[in-house]
Amino acid sequence: MSEILDAIDRRILRELQRNGRMSNVELANAVGLSPSPCLRRVKLLEEKGVIDGYVAVLNGPKLGLGLTVFARIWFKTQDAETTNLFAETVRKYPEVAECYLTTGECDAIMRVVTTDLHAYWRFQSDHLMRIPSVQSVKTDVPMETIKAGQQLPL
Amino acid sequence: MSEILDAIDRRILRELQRNGRMSNVELANAVGLSPSPCLRRVKLLEEKGVIDGYVAVLNGPKLGLGLTVFARIWFKTQDAETTNLFAETVRKYPEVAECYLTTGECDAIMRVVTTDLHAYWRFQSDHLMRIPSVQSVKTDVPMETIKAGQQLPL
DNA sequence: CTAGAGTTGGCAGATCATGCCAAACTTTGC
DNA sequence: GCAAAGTTTGGCATGATCTGCCAACTCTAG
Incomplete structure (x- = not known):
């Protein structure tokens, strides 16, 4: 398991930090990949624990x-x-x-x-x-x- | 526009605070609704600004x-x-x-x-x-x- | 140049989102 | 008590999306 994150991984994290509910195809477009490898990277980031989870941000x-x-x-x-x-x-x-x-x-x-x-x-x-x-x-x-x-x- | 949130709305918010990426059918089951009205409530909560957005939680x-x-x-x-x-x-x-x-x-x-x-x-x-x-x-x-x-x- | 590992893109079936309509429920006025 | 109006729900059809699988591509080492 390579420990390092490449430029695409970082772009994925940036996008998901902005909008954690964007669809995988949308995300794939944003980072310049096709949906398949994009989803695989996201799942890997989740498994590695780099992504802890997803939450709705509520208005106090x-x-x-x-x-x-x-x-x-x-x-x-x-x-x-x-x-x-x-x-x-x-x-x-x-x-x-x-x-x-x-x-x-x-x-x-x-x-x-x-x-x-x-x-x-x-x-x-x-x-x-x-x-x-x-x-x-x-x-x-x-x-x-x-x-x-x-x-x-x- | 009714300003108040009922028990189901609150349960929706609680679930989405735990997992902002759960599917609508999953959410509907969790709160005891069928998918249609559940999705409508979520969209309404987003429009009203009660839900500000969704984000991925990253591991520092x-x-x-x-x-x-x-x-x-x-x-x-x-x-x-x-x-x-x-x-x-x-x-x-x-x-x-x-x-x-x-x-x-x-x-x-x-x-x-x-x-x-x-x-x-x-x-x-x-x-x-x-x-x-x-x-x-x-x-x-x-x-x-x-x-x-x-x-x-x- | 070839072998091998790693990554990608496309495809098919299952799942899901979304808008519409009728039915059920709640509220209101009489 | 009852009917009308308004609100919310559930089901359905369509289109989009997810997901796992496989072949093609890229890159590196020998």
Whole structure:
């Protein structure tokens, strides 16, 4: 299995990052192949795990989920029990869209999606601050989007 | 145009958030409809802008893009020129996956994707810090992922 | 020049998308 | 309670698409 991706593979990934639902013939045209080898390359990229999957991108505000908040979290201690308890608990909250353990200034960072500031405040005080691992939380609230999306630079 | 989404619409969105490339018949089965009305609902959700689009989710590490960094940025001043200059410049950098202007402690927050720490350091010192708007930057580096993805809670 | 591996393009059958129409269901007004 | 109007559904036919298979092509090594 050749590990490298050639120019056509990269073009395929770029196209599918733009529109994950384009038909295979459309994709084949866009990258300059006939449908057969194009589909084979896509399947191979999926098998190799280069393509993790496909998702629909939903519009938060139109679903009543207009507020995104970035929260930085400090733990009381940094031992494994504290960390695991935090991870287990956080995984259960649907409001938490992303969460990472970090090194540096804080111990964890998360992106929380709710309807509005009031709902966020309820989440923070009723749930987040009640996790025994958590000592303190600081939030940054995006007011304007300069750039969004999860596309990787190819 | 009825603004509300019923239970079936929500189930459609949930399924398409999991697998944006499932066929319409598959989706219809999953939500308990026949293909015809199912497709009509999907098209309507797209027209209404509830579904913004579809994207392939790529595996960063397998593409040599293994490092994500969250950077908080402080501006020298908060006037419109400073902000616009920053926004214009940042939009051009492919390493910047997301970027928001914030209220609160810092002025902007961004997610940067690079191959490794060295590449990030080059980006920060050679590009980010040279934007005249920027006074200082603090970074948080995710070491472990507790939860990832861009799915909205439905 | 030849052998072999890897990749491509075309083809056939199965599956799927799409638009249309009648039937079923829900809502509204009387 | 009942009929009319509006909405949503399911089935069907047609055209497009997917998918696996095989022959032809390209490239490299000996």
